[in-house]
Amino acid sequence: xxxDFHHHLPRDYQAYVDKLREVCREIGIDRVVMCSSGxxxxxxxxxxxxxxxxxxxxxxxxxMRLGEETPRSVDRIKDLGLRGIxxxxxxxxxxxxxYMPLYARAxxxxxxxxxxxxxxxxxxxxxxxxxxxxxxRPVHLDRIARNFPELNIVGAHLGNPWYDEAGEVARMHPxxxxxxxxxxxxxxxxxxxxxxxxxxxxxxxxxxxxxxxYQKIIFGTDVGPDMMEDVQTDYQxxxxxxxxxxxxxxxxxxGTAARILGLE
Numbered sequence: 511x512x513x514d515f516h517h518h519l520p521r522d523y524q525a526y527v528d529k530l531r532e533v534c535r536e537i538g539i540d541r542v543v544m545c546s547s548g549x550x551x552x553x554x555x556x557x558x559x560x561x562x563x564x565x566x567x568x569x570x571x572x573x574m575r576l577g578e579e580t581p582r583s584v585d586r587i588k589d590l591g592l593r594g595i596x597x598x599x600x601x602x603x604x605x606x607x608x609y610m611p612l613y614a615r616a617x618x619x620x621x622x623x624x625x626x627x628x629x630x631x632x633x634x635x636x637x638x639x640x641x642x643x644x645x646x647r648p649v650h651l652d653r654i655a656r657n658f659p660e661l662n663i664v665g666a667h668l669g670n671p672w673y674d675e676a677g678e679v680a681r682m683h684p685x686x687x688x689x690x691x692x693x694x695x696x697x698x699x700x701x702x703x704x705x706x707x708x709x710x711x712x713x714x715x716x717x718x719x720x721x722x723x724y725q726k727i728i729f730g731t732d733v734g735p736d737m738m739e740d741v742q743t744d745y746q747x748x749x750x751x752x753x754x755x756x757x758x759x760x761x762x763x764x765g766t767a768a769r770i771l772g773l774e
Contacts, residue, residue, distance in 0.1 A: 511540045511773070513764035514738070516624065516666060516691050516730030519544040519552040519570070523560050526735075531567060533735040537742060540764070543730075543771070545596035545624060546573040558590040569593050569771060571624055577601025577608070581615040588619045593771055598626035599641050604650035613658050622662035622770050625651060628670040629692075648676040648688075655683035662770045664728060667692035668706065677706040680726040687766060691732035695744035700751035724758035728767050 514534075520526050530542060544560060546552045552560070557570035571594040572587030578601070587595055595616055602608060604625060616623055627648050630641060648669035655663055665688045669676030673694075680686050690703070707723035731741040749759050768774050 511764045511768055512538055513569075513729065513767040513771075513773075514539050514542045514731050515664065515728045515767045516689050516732045517542045517544055518732070519546060519557055519560055521550060521552050521556060523552060523556065527560060527564055527568065530735050531564075533738060534567075537739045539738070539742075541567060541569055541773075543569045543571060543593075543624075543767070545571040547596075547598050547626070548573055548575060554587060554590055554592065558592055561591065561593075571596045573597075574612070575599060575601075576604070576606075576612070579612060581611050584612055584615040584619065584621065588621060592621075594622040594624065596624045596626070598646070599630065599639055600645050601640060603645045603647075605653035610657065613654055613661060617658040617661035620772070622664065624664045624666060627651075627665045627667050627676070628672055629667075647672050648679050651679050651686055652682070655679065655686050659683075659685055661685060663687070664689065664770070666730070666732070668694050668703070670694050673698070673702075673706050677708070677723075680707075680723065681709050684721065687726050687728050687770070689728045689730035689732075690745065690748070691730045691741070695741070695748065700748040703748055704752050722758065724752075724754060725761055725766065727762050728770075729763050 534542065544557055546557060554572045557572065561568045561570040570592050572590065572592040573596050574583055576597055627646050628643055630643050648665055651663055651665055663686045665676060665686065668688045668690055670692055676688055680688055710722050729745055731738045733741055
């Protein structure tokens with residue numbers, strides 16, 4: 511099963527999902543994990559409705575803006591039948607004390623979390639929303655992973671531009687994974703990415719890490735239907751460059767995501 515773990519759902523989604531199905535059928539993607547970055551994209555009720563109407567294709571994550579939510583917000587996401595949580599543009603660092611009860615609640619409800627990391631697009635409401643990419647550094651996932659080892663954490667964009675931080679957080683924590691979406695596979699070579707995932711090549715320090723690094727990468731696109739095949743090609747180029755074994759390729763294309771989402 512091939513799973514795109516990172517795709518954004520517009521508010522008016524019906525025609526969009528129809529087109530997405532057609533494209534995914536052509537390029538071999540079986541399931542798409544839908545999320546939102548907040549208005550004007552889909553709200554949680556819309557995400558739940560899209561999942562309910564397309565149970566064979568759409569898997570939806572609920573949206574929360576950290577700093578404006580309580581653990582009850584996590585409960586509501588669960589009550590809607592959503593399969594996880596997406597966060598972006600927090601009002602404080604991701605590992606702020608204030609957010610720990612929300613992570614505890616997500617962990618207790620077995621809701622994986624997708625964290626936007628690093629550079630984020632500018633928008634007309636940035637001043638009002640008080641946006642800061644520094645609050646979304648991958649290093650902030652370290653404290654969360656240590657406090658909630660039962661919480662499956664997916665970091666977006668391999669932490670762009672803090673790739674080294676992302677690699678080390680992935681190495682140390684069995685519950686942390688990353689996708690390679692965004693501009694990462696355009697501005698960075700397969701050789702560079704493999705350098706970030708270095709520990710399988712080192713007998714001494716590799717023993718300190720969790721599992722093989724290719725087990726920590728998840729396929730996602732984070733683009734519209736017309737660009738999805740291009741992202742697939744970039745992932746494929748990385749796998750071919752490192753002569754990746756088929757078993758690891760299967761994990762990246764969907765095996766690891768299926769396990770995180772409970773689809774196995």
